[in-house]
Amino acid sequence: MNSILLAIIAVFIILILYDMRIFIRNKEPAKVYVLYFFLMGAGLIVSLLLAAGIRPVAPSRLIEAVFKMIGIAK
Amino acid sequence: MTVKKDKGRKALLILLLIFPLLLAGCWNNRPLTEINIVAGMGLERTEDGKILVTVQVAEPGAIQPASAGGGSGGEKSKPVFVASNEGETVFEALRGMLAVVDKKLFLSTAQVLIIGEKLAQEGIGEILDFFERDHEVSYLVDVIVAKDATPDELLRIESDMDTIPAVYIRGTVENTAARGTVKKTLLIDLFKDMDCKGRQPTAGQITKSSDKEVRTEGLAVFRDGKLAGWLNPYETRGFLFADNELKGGIVNVPVDNGKAAFEIIRSKGSVSVEVEDGKPSMLIIRVNAEANVGEYGSGGRLDSLETLYMLEEKLGEEIGKEIEMALEKCQKEFASDIFGFGIYLHKYYPKCWKEVENDWHNIFSKLPADIRVDAKIMRVGLVINPVGKGE
Amino acid sequence: MGKTRISGLQLFMLLSGFLFGSTVILAPALGAKNDAWLAIIIGGTGGALLMLIYAAISLLNPSKTLVEILKEKMGKVLGSIIAVLYIWYFIHLASLVFRDFGEFICTVTFPETPMTVLISIFALGVVYGVNGGVEVMGRMGELLVPIIPTFILIVSVSLITVNDFTAFLPVLENGMGPVLKAALSYITFPFGETVAFLMLFPNLNRKEKLKKIVFVSAALSALISIVIFFRDISVLGSDLMSRVTFVPHSTTLLFPEANVDPLVDINLMIGGGAKIGVCIYAATKAISQVAGIENYTNLTRAVGAFCVVLSVWDFENVLDLFSWTERIYSYYAITFQVIIPLILLVLSLIKRSKPAEGSDADNEGVIASK
Numbered sequence: 090m091n092s093i094l095l096a097i098i099a100v101f102i103i104l105i106l107y108d109m110r111i112f113i114r115n116k117e118p119a120k121v122y123v124l125y126f127f128l129m130g131a132g133l134i135v136s137l138l139l140a141a142g143i144r145p146v147a148p149s150r151l152i153e154a155v156f157k158m159i160g161i162a163k
Numbered sequence: 164m165t166v167k168k169d170k171g172r173k174a175l176l177i178l179l180l181i182f183p184l185l186l187a188g189c190w191n192n193r194p195l196t197e198i199n200i201v202a203g204m205g206l207e208r209t210e211d212g213k214i215l216v217t218v219q220v221a222e223p224g225a226i227q228p229a230s231a232g233g234g235s236g237g238e239k240s241k242p243v244f245v246a247s248n249e250g251e252t253v254f255e256a257l258r259g260m261l262a263v264v265d266k267k268l269f270l271s272t273a274q275v276l277i278i279g280e281k282l283a284q285e286g287i288g289e290i291l292d293f294f295e296r297d298h299e300v301s302y303l304v305d306v307i308v309a310k311d312a313t314p315d316e317l318l319r320i321e322s323d324m325d326t327i328p329a330v331y332i333r334g335t336v337e338n339t340a341a342r343g344t345v346k347k348t349l350l351i352d353l354f355k356d357m358d359c360k361g362r363q364p365t366a367g368q369i370t371k372s373s374d375k376e377v378r379t380e381g382l383a384v385f386r387d388g389k390l391a392g393w394l395n396p397y398e399t400r401g402f403l404f405a406d407n408e409l410k411g412g413i414v415n416v417p418v419d420n421g422k423a424a425f426e427i428i429r430s431k432g433s434v435s436v437e438v439e440d441g442k443p444s445m446l447i448i449r450v451n452a453e454a455n456v457g458e459y460g461s462g463g464r465l466d467s468l469e470t471l472y473m474l475e476e477k478l479g480e481e482i483g484k485e486i487e488m489a490l491e492k493c494q495k496e497f498a499s500d501i502f503g504f505g506i507y508l509h510k511y512y513p514k515c516w517k518e519v520e521n522d523w524h525n526i527f528s529k530l531p532a533d534i535r536v537d538a539k540i541m542r543v544g545l546v547i548n549p550v551g552k553g554e
Numbered sequence: 555m556g557k558t559r560i561s562g563l564q565l566f567m568l569l570s571g572f573l574f575g576s577t578v579i580l581a582p583a584l585g586a587k588n589d590a591w592l593a594i595i596i597g598g599t600g601g602a603l604l605m606l607i608y609a610a611i612s613l614l615n616p617s618k619t620l621v622e623i624l625k626e627k628m629g630k631v632l633g634s635i636i637a638v639l640y641i642w643y644f645i646h647l648a649s650l651v652f653r654d655f656g657e658f659i660c661t662v663t664f665p666e667t668p669m670t671v672l673i674s675i676f677a678l679g680v681v682y683g684v685n686g687g688v689e690v691m692g693r694m695g696e697l698l699v700p701i702i703p704t705f706i707l708i709v710s711v712s713l714i715t716v717n718d719f720t721a722f723l724p725v726l727e728n729g730m731g732p733v734l735k736a737a738l739s740y741i742t743f744p745f746g747e748t749v750a751f752l753m754l755f756p757n758l759n760r761k762e763k764l765k766k767i768v769f770v771s772a773a774l775s776a777l778i779s780i781v782i783f784f785r786d787i788s789v790l791g792s793d794l795m796s797r798v799t800f801v802p803h804s805t806t807l808l809f810p811e812a813n814v815d816p817l818v819d820i821n822l823m824i825g826g827g828a829k830i831g832v833c834i835y836a837a838t839k840a841i842s843q844v845a846g847i848e849n850y851t852n853l854t855r856a857v858g859a860f861c862v863v864l865s866v867w868d869f870e871n872v873l874d875l876f877s878w879t880e881r882i883y884s885y886y887a888i889t890f891q892v893i894i895p896l897i898l899l900v901l902s903l904i905k906r907s908k909p910a911e912g913s914d915a916d917n918e919g920v921i922a923s924k
Contacts, residue, residue, distance in 0.1 A: 100674075104855055112852065120845050121852050128856035132863040139867055147868045148646065153882045161885050179682060298662055302807045351794075351808055358793040510723035 093140045101133045195223070198269040202243065203329025204304075205314025206290060207279030209249055214282070214290065216256040217247035218268060219318045221327050242326040245319050253293040270299045274333040276306045276350065277314035277369065283383065283390035288357060295354055302351040305336050305367070308383035310393060312371040322375055335379045336367055343403050343412030343427070344380045344396035357388060360520055361505025365402070368393055386499035386524070394489055401485030402493075404536075405448045405502055407432040413457060414485075416477045421461025425454040425478055428541065434502045437533075438512050443519060446504055446532040448486055454478060456543045464548050471540055479538035486534050494528040559759040564692030566767045569751065571699035571828030573744050573775035576654045578702065578821045581786060581801040582743065582779055585880075586736035588722050588792050590783050597737035598776025601745025602769055604892065607899055608748060609768045612755035614902040620752035620836075621843040627901040634844055636894060641840045643890045644750055645861055648833035650879070652677065652865035655826045657872045662803055663819055673862050680827050681858035684835045685851045688757045691831055698824045703778055705817040709806055710785045712814075721787045740779075742884045745772060746891030747829075753836035799872075834858055 112121060138145055205217035221243050246263050250256030260268060276294070278287060294300045309317055318328065325331035340347035348366040356364035368381035382394040382402060394402060403409040409430045415422045430452040437445035456474075459465060493499055505523050508516040519526050560568075583593035615623045620640060625633035655676060656669040664672065683694055726733070748768075758764055786805050787795055798804040806814050835850075838857045842850040869875040 101859070104859060108852070108855055115849070115852075117849075117852060118847070121847055124841060124845060124847070124853060125856050128853070128860045132856075132860040135867050136863045139863075144870070145867070148864070149868045149878050149882070152886050153878065156882060156885050175682070179679065298665060302804075303810070355791045355794050358797065359791065510720055513724035513727045 094137060097133070097136050097140055101129065101136075105129060197266055199264055199266045201268050201270050201273045202327050203275045203277065203318050203332065204270070204273050205247075205277040205279065205309075205318050206253065206282055207309075207314050208282040208285055213249045213251060214253055214256050215247055215249045215279075215315065216253060216260065217245060217315045217318050218257075218260065219243055219245050219327070219329050220264065220268070221272075221329075243328065245315075247315055253290055254297075270297070271301050273301065273304050274327075274329045275336070276304045277317055277332075278306065278308045278366070279314050280309055280311070280390065283308050283385070286387075286389045287353075287385070288388035291350075291353060291357065294350060300350070302349065302354070304350045305333055306348045306350055306353055307332070307336060307367040307369040307379060308390065310368050310370050310381070310383075312369075317369060317371060317377060320371070320375060320377065332369065332377055332379070335377060336369075339379050340367075341410050343400045343409045345399060346382055346403060346406075346408060359506065360523060361500070361507075361509045361516070362503035363387075363391075363499040363501045365501045384493065384497050384499050384501055386497055391497035391499050392492075394492060397485050398489040398492055401482070401487070401489035402501065403432075404430055404450050404452070404482055405432045405434055405486050405489070405534075414454070414478060414481055416474065416481050418459070418462040418474075418477075423456070423460075423462050423474070424458035425474075425540070426457040427452055427454050429453040434504055435507050436504050436512075436530075438508075438515055441515050441518070443504075443508060443512075443515065443526065443530060446490070446502075446527075446530050448490070448502070448532065448534045450482060450486065450534075450536045452478070452482060452536065452538045453541050454538060455541055459543075459549050462549060465543055466547050475538050475540050478540065479536040482538060483534050483536045486536070487532070490532055490534070494530075494532075498524045498528040500524070500527045558688045558757055560688055560692035560754075560757050562758065562760055562763045562767055564696050565754070565758050566771050567695035567699040568692055568754075568828055568832065569748065569767065569771040570774060571695050571702065571825050572748060572751070572832050573771060574699070574702050574778070574821070574825035575744055575747075575829035576651055576822075576826060577744055577775075577779060577782075578818065578825045579658045579800050579802060580654065581782060581795075583736040583740040583783075584796070584801070585739065586733045587728070587796060588724065588787070589726055589728075589733045590736060590787075591722065591780050592726070593733045593736035593740055594776055594779050594783060596733065597740030597745070598772065598779070600737065600741045601776070602772035604741060604745055604895075605748055605768045605772050606765060607895055608752055609755070609764045611895060611899050611902055612752060613761060613764060614899075614906065616761060617756050619756055619839065619843060620749075621840045623752070623898060623902070627898060627905070637840055637844050640749075640890060640894075641837050641844070644833045644837035644840065645857065645864065646868075647747060647750070648830045648837065648861040649865035649868060650875075651826055651829050651833070652861060653869060653875055655822060655830075656865065657875060658800055658803070658822060659819070661799060661872070662815065670862070670866050673865055676823070676827075677830075677858050677862045680830050680834065681854050683827070684831050684838070684854050684858075687851075688754060688835070691828075691835065694831075695828055699828065702821045702824055703774075705821050706778060706782060709809065709814060709817060710781060712809060713785060713789050713805065715810075718788050718791070721791055722784065739880075739884050742887040742891055743879075744775070744829075746887055749891050749895060750832050750836040752895075753839050754832065830861075834861060 108125065112125070135145060199220040200223065201218050202221045203219040207215045207217070209215050222241070246260055248256050248260040248263060250259050257268065278290075282290065317332070320328050322328045322331040325334065336345060336347055339345040345367040346365055353364050353366065356362050364385045366383045366385070367379055368383050369377055369379045372378040380396045380399070382399040384391045384394060400409065400412055407430070409427065409432070412427045414425050414427060416425060430450060432448065432450040435447045435449075436443045437447055456465070464470065490502070493501055500523060504527060505516070505520075508519070581590070583590040583597060586593040611623065612618075615626070618626070621633075621637045624637050624640075627633070628636060652673050656673045659672050660667065660669045683691055755764060758767075782802060786801050789805050789808055790798070790801070794804075795801055803815065803818050806818055834854060834857055838850045838853045841853055841857070842848070847853070869878065
């Protein structure tokens with residue numbers, strides 16, 4: 090289990106470092122960093138939770154709930 | 164700057180070229196030396212209701228043509244070994260086998276799957292599910308049902324003809340199928356018919372004829388997934404004529420003072436059902452066969468068209484008789500529609516089929532049949548008149 | 555540094571690859587059983603119409619991507635909100651295709667490889683392609699997509715001997731109900747999903763060809779689906795066909811004397827790759843246009859990584875995936891595929907934009923900085 094967590098963190102760190110290099114070189118504006126870390130952070134947190142055996146409510150379930158609330162889907 | 168970028172690109176390109184290798188190399192790749200190549204499988208129900216799985220494994224090293232040295236020990240190692248194991252489910256029994264054999268079993272290479280008589284009588288539906296579901300089993304395995312012998316015995320025979328008995332068995336199935344006295348049944352055929360109400364599954368029959376030989380002739384008829392009974396070779400051929408599966412065969416016809424033999428070259432069969440007032444009223448079988456004269460020693464002169472027409476008629480009658488025998492047995496004894504009349508009804512009279520669907524076994528077994536065979540004799544061979552009948 | 559352009563042929567190939575996408579492994583309109591061919595014809599017609607609507611929207615707003623059209627026609631705030639919803643839809647769509655891909659490979663080819671690993675490695679390739687820009691994707695499509703119908707043809711022709719050509723009878727055994735339902739699901743999957751191409755249409759070099767391209771690729775896709783359906787039902791029979799998980803794969807298992815399974819895998823990688831690539835491109839492009847970022851390639855890796863995580867996160871198992879797609883997906887998709895585009899079409903017809911002003915302002919957003 091721990092090795093999986095480590096592997097995920099390693100993969101994300103490699104990806105982030107790779108992109109940071111490019112961002113710094115190109116002097117990207119702050120909003121790029123914000124969006125980037127929002128997406129990457131969400132991905133990292135969810136994948137860590139998944140690896141730890143906790144499954145956060147899936148988006149598809151939420152969508153299903155919304156449609157059930159409106160009363161379209163059964 | 165650009166040079167550096169190029170270098171980075173190259174590195175990435177090389178990395179990407181390595182990934183396909185990862186994809187091709189399975190997570191759990193197994194070299195040939197670390198698997199047992201399964202040549203044949205057998206399934207049987209034991210006395211206490213468990214499933215006995217038997218596998219015949221080929222040893223590639225021993226199959227190679229006798230090497231010049233003749234081996235170090237002098238004694239030739241056996242080309243195959245047979246192992247069996249029982250379990251509550253097929254999968255458990257198969258995996259449990261690993262306690263007995265040294266390497267993992269590789270099922271894709273299996274040539275035949277022999278189903279024991281007892282198991283067949285109790286129903287094969289549940290057993291087949293594993294073979295349907297598992298990604299490793301080939302859907303094109305030959306399925307045969309053992310009569311008066313267990314699959315275990317059959318897989319343990321040591322044939323003189325082929326070093327691997329399973330290959331020998333498959334060979335005999337192919338030969339007999341070409342003669343029209345056994346139906347070559349693939350696993351997929353069983354899957355298709357198993358769930359279909361309009362047609363009951365059938366499979367070839369295998370018996371043990373001596374310590375070293377098997378005999379594959381005849382047909383196992385199923386009903387609702389359970390073995391209902393057997394058709395003899397002639398009835399099997401009749402069924403194949405109607406089912407449009409006949410590849411060839413020798414049909415004997417009584418002539419003046421003995422029998423003449425005709426070789427079937429081509430045959431086209433079709434089944435249909437006549438519907439009157441929304442109810443099925445008649446089973447119809449039509450066969451068009453083409454044949455050559457194969458043996459005519461006991462007949463008279465053959466150089467007139469009238470004789471030929473007469474022979475055609477007789478041949479048609481003979482084929483018709485075989486079909487009638489098969490149909491009657493299926494109707495009266497097994498109440499099992501192996502011909503697929505139900506499928507015909509379903510396709511062309513869906514409303515009528517909805518009504519009879521659930522009682523089809525009974526309705527089918529009471530329907531009268533109209534069998535018509537149109538036989539044509541095309542050629543007479545290298546001589547026209549037999550010995551002693553020339554002018 | 556001009557605007558990145560793709561040729562008509564490239565767009566056609568990309569569009570066709572997108573349409574083949576997951577339908578290479580999941581036979582469409584199976585809900586209609588024996589009448590699936592009817593559902594494909596009805597759904598294909600509807601799908602082609604829907605795609606022509608997308609083309610019309612794009613032609614009415616030349617050189618504008620979906621996000622820009624939304625912002626212009628619906629106002630900055632509402633337009634941006636809907637654009638964000640679209641971004642979510644594209645990401646979700648990519649993750650669904652990833653999951654289909656992963657489940658197929660895990661069931662059929664590599665049962666013991668963890669699905670996450672398979673998807674991640676596949677994603678690396680796709681994201682690399684997307685980073686190359688629209689031109690690279692177009693060229694990839696041009697090169698690879700023709701392989702799909704070739705392989706389908708090879709398998710179909712070789713199986714002609716084991717066919718039962720009347721297997722699709724009886725016609726309309728259960729009435730029109732299931733057929734129409736299946737036709738609707740066939741419109742949403744895969745035709746409606748081409749809404750993602752609204753982010754890509756502005757890159758076409760010759761606008762006058764757009765309608766023709768869209769129509770021909772929709773027709774081709776429906777035609778091939780029909781061929782696949784008749785092949786599968788002739789080979790498997792309707793009873794078995796309604797039980798198997800991946801219909802086209804089970805059909806190739808019956809290929810005599812050879813294992814042609816890799817052909818299906820290759821088709822899946824090409825079709826799925828085109829589909830995921832377009833979705834990720836559309837999502838990333840939309841994000842950067844909403845946020846006003848110049849170079850979209852900055853975010854592709856992040857979006858790709860998120861898609862991979864989402865694909866694993868979204869469903870617990872394969873049945874969960876199938877049942878959700880069957881029950882919910884049509885409704886979910888119609889919002890994005892039909893309702894909003896129709897509103898956009900009406901709005902575009904009412905107040906036609908002035909292309910001269912718009913295209914100049916937009917050029918900057920489209921340039922992939924090199």
